[in-house]
Amino acid sequence: MTENRTNSDKATPRNTKSGKGSGNRRPANPRKLVLALLKNIMREQQTLDEALSNHQADFESMERRDRAFARLLISTLMRRLGQIDKAINACMKRKLPSKMADVRDIIRLGAVQLLYLDTPPHAAVSTSLDLASGPRISGNKPLMNAVLRRLSREGQEMLAAMDEGYDNLPRWLWNKWVSTYGEETARAIALSHLAEAPLDITVKDNPADWSQRLEGTITSGNSIRLSPGTGDPVFLEGYDEGQWWVQDFAASLPALLLGSVVGKRVGDICAAPGGKTAELISAGATVTAVDSSNKRMKRVHENLERLQLKAEVITADARSWQPEEKFDALLLDAPCSATGTLRKHPELGRIKRPEDIEALADLQAELLNNCADMITVGGTLVYATCSLEPEEGQLQIEKFLANNADKFERIPVQSSELGEAEWLPELLTSDGDLRCLPCHRHDEGGMDGFYACRLRKLA
Numbered sequence: 001m002t003e004n005r006t007n008s009d010k011a012t013p014r015n016t017k018s019g020k021g022s023g024n025r026r027p028a029n030p031r032k033l034v035l036a037l038l039k040n041i042m043r044e045q046q047t048l049d050e051a052l053s054n055h056q057a058d059f060e061s062m063e064r065r066d067r068a069f070a071r072l073l074i075s076t077l078m079r080r081l082g083q084i085d086k087a088i089n090a091c092m093k094r095k096l097p098s099k100m101a102d103v104r105d106i107i108r109l110g111a112v113q114l115l116y117l118d119t120p121p122h123a124a125v126s127t128s129l130d131l132a133s134g135p136r137i138s139g140n141k142p143l144m145n146a147v148l149r150r151l152s153r154e155g156q157e158m159l160a161a162m163d164e165g166y167d168n169l170p171r172w173l174w175n176k177w178v179s180t181y182g183e184e185t186a187r188a189i190a191l192s193h194l195a196e197a198p199l200d201i202t203v204k205d206n207p208a209d210w211s212q213r214l215e216g217t218i219t220s221g222n223s224i225r226l227s228p229g230t231g232d233p234v235f236l237e238g239y240d241e242g243q244w245w246v247q248d249f250a251a252s253l254p255a256l257l258l259g260s261v262v263g264k265r266v267g268d269i270c271a272a273p274g275g276k277t278a279e280l281i282s283a284g285a286t287v288t289a290v291d292s293s294n295k296r297m298k299r300v301h302e303n304l305e306r307l308q309l310k311a312e313v314i315t316a317d318a319r320s321w322q323p324e325e326k327f328d329a330l331l332l333d334a335p336c337s338a339t340g341t342l343r344k345h346p347e348l349g350r351i352k353r354p355e356d357i358e359a360l361a362d363l364q365a366e367l368l369n370n371c372a373d374m375i376t377v378g379g380t381l382v383y384a385t386c387s388l389e390p391e392e393g394q395l396q397i398e399k400f401l402a403n404n405a406d407k408f409e410r411i412p413v414q415s416s417e418l419g420e421a422e423w424l425p426e427l428l429t430s431d432g433d434l435r436c437l438p439c440h441r442h443d444e445g446g447m448d449g450f451y452a453c454r455l456r457k458l459a
């Protein structure tokens with residue numbers, strides 16, 4: 001299972017294990033593919049997974065090395081776009097108008113190679129200019145050439161004078177995080193996006209044995225952090241045998257807030273692609289997994305089959321669906337802006353807008369209200385999102401508790417429930433909610449931003 005928290009209904013292109021590209025098709029040019037992805041992301045607000053699925057045949061036609069290069073190019077572009085654009089603007093008398101977006105994208109593609117990927121200047125410039133076809137674009141080759149040549153000479157000096165955390169974060173997110181967490185933490189979060197996130201897996205059992213076999217380290221509980229450069233997880237021992245699934249350490253925590261689930265009927269609401277479903281089943285629960293997306297539910301079925309785990313799987317809108325018999329416990333992992341996952345999905349910073357947060361907060365409130373009716377009196381409800389925004393986290397819960405004061409109470413989480421590591425208290429708020437930030441445990445590779453709160457039904 002590979003994690004996908006972008007709420008995208010489009011699957012990431014599957015890895016062909018041969019890595020040789022597919023069929024007799026002529027392999028696609030990785031730089032040209034990246035240009036198309038950039039357009040999909042920046043001008044059509046698609047996630048990288050969505051954009052990649054538009055170009056699946058091209059992606060799969062490439063050798064494994066070219067696929068890795070294309071991914072490196074697009075992810076570095078997304079992580080560093082603020083600095084790249086600032087450096088490009090410094091090379092021009094005035095900013096390029098939006099009708100010249102294609103020209104700007106070609107310069108960006110050359111710039112990322114010159115500034116961050118150590119591509120020899122002649123190769124970065126000539127391979128970019130080769131992509132400038134068509135009368136409207138090719139007429140701008142002298143401009144593109146001049147900007148890229150200047151970046152090859154002065155680019156590193158320009159970068160050294162920039163504030164890389166601040167410059168690479170969209171302004172509205174910077175302002176929001178400074179007002180929510182303070183400038184020091186906002187900067188630490190922004191800096192955490194600049195490096196690729198490590199790969200975490202959750203094992204069904206025997207974490208000590210699996211951490212040795214896969215040469216990783218146990219973060220806590222059943223979560224193992226693999227060493228950098230481990231490569232594509234589908235090639236690793238235990239994947240085909242269904243012994244583990246990919247899940248960020250922070251994403252493995254909300255399910256723990258339900259306590260012992262052995263023998264309990266647990267509703268996993270908004271379940272796809274099924275990371276927490278697998279965790280709850282492995283912990284001994286009888287799980288009903290509900291999600292509204294047919295396409296994503298297909299992945300739950302595939303993932304459970306690989307992991308040889310069983311759940312009742314229901315495709316339904318959880319704003320109105322109700323179980324025939326109420327659950328003992330429920331986990332609502334609500335759709336959200338996913339701003340806690342920018343390390344893994346740096347493009348989200350470019351496609352999300354402040355108004356998305358408001359709309360998602362309304363959807364989460366509807367889901368939470370309906371989930372409140374799905375559990376028995378005395379039952380536990382855990383609400384979680386991978387957002388850093390208070391409207392999707394603590395403010396959502398405050399509103400819910402204010403409207404349901406006689407029906408629900410918050411049960412503060414104790415750090416010992418999350419595991420034994422001495423640093424786990426860092427992840428809890430003074431109210432006893434879980435509040436993971438991407439900058440937590442930065443020196444060990446950080447973690448996704450996650451919020452979770454535990455409630456008990458009183459009446």
Ligand SMILES: C[S@@+](CC[C@H](N)C(=O)[O-])C[C@H]1O[C@@H](n2cnc3c(N)ncnc32)[C@H](O)[C@@H]1O
Pocket residue numbers: 005007269270271272273274275276277290291292293296316317318319333334335336
């Ligand atoms: C954050 S993802 C869930 C991740 C999942 N819990 C896991 O651990 O693998 C949110 C999910 O909410 C689902 N969703 C969005 N709106 C929904 C609705 N009204 N009813 C049910 N599911 C919904 C999306 O399809 C998406 O799969």
